[in-house]
Amino acid sequence: MAQLEVLSALDKAKTQWYHFTAIIIAGMGFFTDAYDLFSIPIVTRLLGRIYYYDPLTGKPGSLPANVNAAVNGVALCGTLAGQLFFGWLGDKLGRKKVYGMTLMMMVVSALASGLSFGHTAASVMTTLCFFRFWLGFGIGGDYPLSATIMSEYANTRTRGAFIAAVFAMQGTGILCAGAVGCIVSAIYNHAVPAPPFNVDPVASVPNSADFVWRAILMFGAVPAAATYYYRMKMPETARFTALVAGNAKQAAQDMSSVLQMEVQAIQTRTEKRIEYGLFSAEFFRRHGAHLLGTTSCWFLLDVAFYSQNLFQKDVYTAVGWLPSSSSMSAVQEVFKISRAQSLIALCSTVPGYWVTVFLIDRIGRFKIQLQGFFFMTVFMLGLTIPYDHLKKHNSTGFLVMYALTFFFANFGPNSTTFIVPAELFPARFRSTCHGISAAAGKAGAIIGSFGFLYAAQSPHQAEVEAGYSKGIGIKNALLILAATNACGFFCTFLVPETNQLSLEELSGENDENAQSAAEGREMAAANGHQKGTNGGNSVT
Numbered sequence: 071m072a073q074l075e076v077l078s079a080l081d082k083a084k085t086q087w088y089h090f091t092a093i094i095i096a097g098m099g100f101f102t103d104a105y106d107l108f109s110i111p112i113v114t115r116l117l118g119r120i121y122y123y124d125p126l127t128g129k130p131g132s133l134p135a136n137v138n139a140a141v142n143g144v145a146l147c148g149t150l151a152g153q154l155f156f157g158w159l160g161d162k163l164g165r166k167k168v169y170g171m172t173l174m175m176m177v178v179s180a181l182a183s184g185l186s187f188g189h190t191a192a193s194v195m196t197t198l199c200f201f202r203f204w205l206g207f208g209i210g211g212d213y214p215l216s217a218t219i220m221s222e223y224a225n226t227r228t229r230g231a232f233i234a235a236v237f238a239m240q241g242t243g244i245l246c247a248g249a250v251g252c253i254v255s256a257i258y259n260h261a262v263p264a265p266p267f268n269v270d271p272v273a274s275v276p277n278s279a280d281f282v283w284r285a286i287l288m289f290g291a292v293p294a295a296a297t298y299y300y301r302m303k304m305p306e307t308a309r310f311t312a313l314v315a316g317n318a319k320q321a322a323q324d325m326s327s328v329l330q331m332e333v334q335a336i337q338t339r340t341e342k343r344i345e346y347g348l349f350s351a352e353f354f355r356r357h358g359a360h361l362l363g364t365t366s367c368w369f370l371l372d373v374a375f376y377s378q379n380l381f382q383k384d385v386y387t388a389v390g391w392l393p394s395s396s397s398m399s400a401v402q403e404v405f406k407i408s409r410a411q412s413l414i415a416l417c418s419t420v421p422g423y424w425v426t427v428f429l430i431d432r433i434g435r436f437k438i439q440l441q442g443f444f445f446m447t448v449f450m451l452g453l454t455i456p457y458d459h460l461k462k463h464n465s466t467g468f469l470v471m472y473a474l475t476f477f478f479a480n481f482g483p484n485s486t487t488f489i490v491p492a493e494l495f496p497a498r499f500r501s502t503c504h505g506i507s508a509a510a511g512k513a514g515a516i517i518g519s520f521g522f523l524y525a526a527q528s529p530h531q532a533e534v535e536a537g538y539s540k541g542i543g544i545k546n547a548l549l550i551l552a553a554t555n556a557c558g559f560f561c562t563f564l565v566p567e568t569n570q571l572s573l574e575e576l577s578g579e580n581d582e583n584a585q586s587a588a589e590g591r592e593m594a595a596a597n598g599h600q601k602g603t604n605g606g607n608s609v610t
Contacts, residue, residue: 076308076322081226081572092223093232095304096216097239098297102176103209104243105250106290107149110142110202112251112408113283117141119400120279121191132395137195143519144199145206146376150512152210157505159211161314161498165219166306172215173298175208177291184288205290210512214505217492221500222307226572230430233489238423241480245415247286251408254285259401279400286404309573313497348499356578360494361503363564367439368487368511370558374446374551375479377518378472385472385544386410390465418473422480434569435486436562442482443559449475450552457545483558487511493568496577 114133122131133141152172160168182201188194216236224232258278311321346352386392392406430438449471453460460468491507492500568576 076312076318076325077572077574080223080308080325083225085225085228089224089228089232091300092220092304093235095297095300096220097236098293099173099176099212099216099239099301100236101239101243101246102180102290102294103212104240105247105293106176106180106205106209106287107145108244108411109247109251109286109290110145112247112404112411113286114138114141115395115407116279116283116400116404117195119395119403120283121194133195139520140199141195141202143516145202145209146512146515146519148203148206148208149210149213150206150509150516152207153213153505153509153512154210155207155505156211157214157501157503157508160215160218160501160505164306164310164315165215165222165501166302166304168211169215169219169304170298170302172208172211173294173301176205176212176294177298179205179208180290180294181288183290184284184286186284210505210508213488213508214492214501217488217504218501219304219307221489221492221573222309222497226570228431229493230435230489230569231427233492234423234427234430234485237485237488238420238427241415241420241423245412245420248408248410248412248415250289251286252405252412254282255401255405255408258282259399259405282401282404309497313579345498348502353499357495357499357503359564360566361506363561364487364491364494364503364507365510366561367483367558367565368491368507369514370554370561371443371479371483371487372511372514373518373554374450374558375484375518376515377521377547377551378475378479386469390461391469414473414476418477419480422477422482423485425481426485429481430485430489431569434567435490436565436567436569438481439483439486439490439562439565440559442478442484442486443555443562445478446475446482447552447555447559449478450548450555454545454549454552457548483562490565490568493573493576494566496579497573500577 118132118138120131122133132138156168156172179201183198183205186194186198186201188197217233220233220236221229258281305324305327306315308321308325311324312318346356386407387394392410395403398406426438452471453468453475460471487507491504495503566576573579
């Protein structure tokens with residue numbers, strides 16, 4: 071069959087109010103995703119000071135390395151599983167049917183994370199990790215579904231900007247996590263006595279501190295709950311309804327109801343399309359290199375990106391931007407970590423996302439990803455080579471270059487690795503393949519969480535637990551991240567440019583239609599020839 075008229079109408083549709091509504095509805099899911107994932111670095115030191123305080127030493131407590139890695143990384147494990155499961159389910163049941171499941175899971179798990187219970191430190195951390203796994207599972211489902219829905223709603227001319235705008239809400243979520251951390255810690259800070267704490271070390275961790283981390287984590291349920299109703303009101307995407315479910319009439323009705331245009335369900339030919347399966351030989355012939363490119367680039371990007379975010383508080387301490395834990399109370403430390411994260415997000419992370427939104431349909435995905443990996447590598451090396459000098463004599467220059475790595479991550483591969491998998495693959499595999507690509511990224515994030523949280527530690531563990539860091543481990547970690555970004559630069563050449571092409575052109579579905587039509591004509595001609603021959607024989 072030929073390309074359906076409804077799909078052509080979507081590709082040519084003018085930008086309308088409903089497009090912006092879809093961006094907000096899908097984007098609030100990503101706002102919640104980022105808030106939930108990046109609020110945990112704000113409270114990990116507080117958790118250590120509350121539950122692992124040692125009265126014999128009188129020094130601020132800290133999470134053991136294995137507990138720290140688990141608290142930071144367990145949500146990423148859940149995210150990986152959710153991306154694979156919900157990505158597959160989105161192609162089987164439809165995008166809309168699955169979309170609400172992920173959101174409700176995020177709401178319930180965010181609330182439960184803040185209510186983590188137990189009689190011992192180990193039991194509280196175990197409960198917290200359990201709920202954060204399921205929080206990550208819901209977050210994981212949001213990746214392939216939001217990207218696929220937005221790509222299938224958008225027109226060809228502005229598709230990149232629309233998908234990038236959804237993903238840009240991640241930056242706003244990171245900024246909000248820092249802002250909520252500042253507000254909550256400021257509210258409870260009045261209960262904390264002023265330094266010094268050497269008279270009564272317990273005074274640096276008042277009872278109210280336990281409410282701080284719980285309130286910060288539970289706030290993640292608010293934006294998700296606020297958009298649930300609107301998510302359920304969204305119609306199924308026309309491309310799923312027409313190409314996967316095979317109901318062109320319903321697809322036209324759905325799009326006519328939300329777009330200010332009349333869409334006709336017209337099919338110019340009715341030959342049955344011959345479809346190949348996921349991971350079949352034909353799939354790998356057509357899309358094997360594409361899937362390798364999207365998975366490898368996202369994997370390498372997330373090793374660097376999540377590592378940077380998870381140990382940024384250690385970097386700030388190493389260069390003296392954050393005081394050591396022993397010089398401030400537990401709640402004051404939350405405030406200063408939150409403020410540092412907010413400043414970095416406001417000055418580099420958020421602008422990087424929105425520069426991508428404005429430029430991606432002008433200069434293309436490939437160039438943005440390539441230059442992003444390139445400059446991330448350059449600035450990582452710029453931090454590593456003169457590391458000791460910058461740390462001691464030019465901490466401001468260090469922080470500026472560190473911020474620029476976040477800017478070019480977001481005006482670069484952190485945005486494009488999310489966008490391109492939603493464009494390259496056929497509709498019947500789109501959500502699954504995006505989920506696979508995203509899961510590869512989260513595998514990289516898990517390596518960053520579990521691996522680099524160890525690598526960034528000072529060899530003098532006692533000093534680390536006291537809040538000090540010589541930064542030797544951080545320097546080595548930054549060097550490895552620079553090499554990781556360089557590998558991402560070269561893997562980018564596996565991914566084609568997708569700018570200003572329809573989804574059917576990119577996925578090869580138009581070619582499938584043409585091939586099926588040709589095969590149908592050949593079969594019809596053969597049948598006609600056979601009938602003619604049989605007719606001739608009967609006359610004889």
